[in-house]
Amino acid sequence: MIRLFWILILGLAAGCGQEGGKSERPDNAEQFLVEELAKQLNPNTPGLAEFYEEWDAGNVEKAKESLLVYFRNKKIPEAAVPKPLPVELQVMRNALDAWRGSFNFQGVKGRAAEPDGPIDWTYQGPRDDSEWTWFLHRHFFLREMLVLYQEQGHEEFVIRMQDYLLDWFWKYPAPDHRSFSASWRALEAARRITDSWLPIYSALRAKDVLRDETLLAIVAGAGRHGEYLRAHHHFGGNHLVTEMMALATIASVWPEFRDSQEWMSYAADRSLEEMNRQIYPDGAHKELANHYQWIAGSSFQQLYEVLGGSGASETAEKLRPGMERIWDYYAKVVRPSGTGPLNNDSDLEPNKEQLLTLADFYQRPDWLYIATSGEKGVIPEGRASQVFPWAGHAVLRSDWGREADWVFFDAGPYGSDHQQMDRLHISASLQGRDLLVDSGRYVYRDDEWSRFFRSPEAHNVPTFSAHSRITPDTEATTPQEQWTDFAGVLPTASGWIPLSREGEAAWTGTHSRTVALGDGFVWIVDQVDLNRPDEAIFRWRFHPDLDLEPSSEGWSVMENSKEVARWISASTSEKEGAKIEGQTEGKIQGWYSPEYNDRLPNQVLVFRSKPASRATFTWLLLASDTGIKQANLTANKTGSTLVISRENGAETYQLDFPSSGKSKGSAPKIHRITEP
Amino acid sequence: MPQPSLPVINPLVNAVQFAVVTVRIFGFVIVVLGLFQLLSSLAATFGKIGLVYWQTFLLTVVLPPVIWLAGGLLIVLLARPIGRLLSCGLGEKKPDAS
Secondary structure: OHHHHHHHHHHHHHOOOOOOOOOOOOOOHHHHHHHHHHHHEOOOOOOOHHHHHHHHOOOHHHHHHHHHHHHHHOOOOHHHOOOOOOOOHHHHHHHHHHHHOEEEEOOEEEEOOOOOOOOOOOOOOOOOOHHHHHHHHHOHHHHHHHHHHHHHOOHHHHHHHHHHHHHHHHHOOOOOOOEOOOOOEHHHHHHHHHHHHHHHHHHHOOOOOOOHHHHHHHHHHHHHHHHHHHHHOOOOHHHHHHHHHHHHHHHHHOOOEOOHHHHHHHHHHHHHHHHHHHEOOOOOEOOOOHHHHHHHHHHHHHHHHHHHHOOOHHHHHHHHHHHHHHHHHHHHOOOOOOOOOOOOOOOOOOHHHHHHHHHHHOOOHHHHHHHOOOOOOOOOOOOOOEEEOOOOEEEEEOOOOOOOOEEEEEOOOOOOOOOOOOOOOEEEEEOOEEEEOOOOOOOOOOOHHHHHHHOHHHOOOOEEOOEEEOOOOOOOOOOOOOOEEOOOOOOEEEEEEEEEEOOOOOOOEEEEEEEEEEOOEEEEEEEEEEEEEEOEEEEEEEOOOOEEEEEOOEEEEEEOOEEEEEEEEEEOOOEEEEEEEOEOOOOOEOEEEEEOOEEEEOEEEEEEEOOEEEEEEEEEEEEOOOOEEEEEEEEEOOEEEEEEEEOOEEEEEEEEOOOOOOOOOOOOEEEEEEOO | OOOOOOOOOOHHHHHHHHHHHHHHHHHHHHHHHHHHHHHHHHHHHOOOOOOOOHHHHHHHHHHHHHHHHHHHHHHHHOHHHHHHHHHOOOOOOOOOOO
């Protein structure tokens, strides 16, 4: 809250959203750049003595030649340069579109330039989304054009690429204040220099096709970006990590700048601070979104590699324990199918695929085991189910294979940024098939779609007619204890959320939830406890590949017309269930977003109960083809009973709520009454 | 028959005293209401505060009644100057407009 206040105040003081002052290309552009570099570079750099001699003597042309020879032939630390883009159809298509003046960002294509004209850098794309403009200013399309040129060898691609780069360079000099404009928001500056300009410089600097003016602009631009990122970086969060990574990268690739050493040590110090500030001891990034775990983790990773490759190995070693914690969390939340959870503002990240190179880098055979679903490496020690007590995340898992049963349960804080109202949400997969899902993030806009994807209505949690869910703190200050039980008859996790009546400050109710994972089933027990009766509305959202059909015992979950799971429920309060899919009339409901800008209709079961003060609701998701013949579920005021009948006998499980009633210190216990 | 002399009461002083007492009572009512809201909220919320709810609890349950309570106390403490301010002009004689 305090940070937000300062962001607003400083943002206003800095002229939020204003461009950093436009300028035009001077007639003597190359001389202008040489002069700028003469001021930026360190005269004591070995190899630049000749340049400074000529420059001091007033021999501008000779000085320029000397400078070009130096920067065309200098070596670059490999660790600092991003790995080349894969030569894929989509990359080539994007590059070709960019050459023609159309740009594709996050699945949205827009024309920002005529085929042979300059880019309109203020264009917000066909959906009028400022996010699109930010991506335009990151210049990632230049790197795609580089791939096209390298593959096809046509100079017109690289000529156009340089036209774009120089057009931007001359139009947007760095501002002398913190800017939130698309051109010089610090995150865009960081992405532009590391993900676009540096790979172009690295690949083409020794080739004649890279014009002298472009080369000088990239080097002078690196100096501008370094100065800007050092002085006007973001306040915190994943942005700051990326910005410090970029600052360290500039210092590592261009140690010739006067301030490079100071930039490197500043980036290293801030990164160490941020590692402690942004990463919980259990490895979760405090934004608590799998997508930003990857983004912040990747920035830390690149920084770690840059530091290690540029002689700052002592600082790098200090980062290492934190790095392993970040990736350990990333490994252990993974779904059997290979993707990570869609918690908070997340896209569907391929956690297992991304983990492969990390397992190799850190020599972690247990990560390799997870990434390959047990085909290679060494099985991780301990139980497959994991608890992250700071993040408040519990992952219940049968094993590490592709066809495992998996539950992701969120009983943690709100998240330091990119929050969604998802406390007590459950995502579940059985036999490796994704069944219960989170909705994703879809867009960052101030509209009804964005509000829906952030709301409790887009998660597997109940809402109430006259009560609101209380939003938890943004960060945890201590780890939560005794809310999971992996040693009992079934691995379980529990949590609760306070409720308040609309318009009242007091918290006059609670919703408590326990989830247990059995062999081929997920059992969920909800208890609602209110001072005054109210209706509860439960929503259970299923993967978009699935269809729901009513059945004698509840609902059948179908895939390609075949039943893959069953959904059974019981409660002490009468309730009615209905199916909703892709609803846009009235309240938005039934939508799933695997990645930004992409949404698909999915089927959601909605159950509305009769008003009650105290009620128990219990739910069972049962995979088909697991040898379970029948399942009986009952709910009562003190808990719930589940009877699973298999061919070789029946198992009866009893869940009892804690006797202390409102006390939330202890989680419900599950007992097995009869052995199978 | 001579009438007994009555004590002379300054109508202006009466107005000031009345205003001060009214402001004090007003402030006191706010204090009582704030205190009541605080205690009832605390009683209702008892047992529902988890580890990840302390900040929210302080900001949404405790702070609003505490602000009322503090505001009421401030009014009680500043009742005299506030009363004087409010009673300004109440006892003044104004020349007839006609």
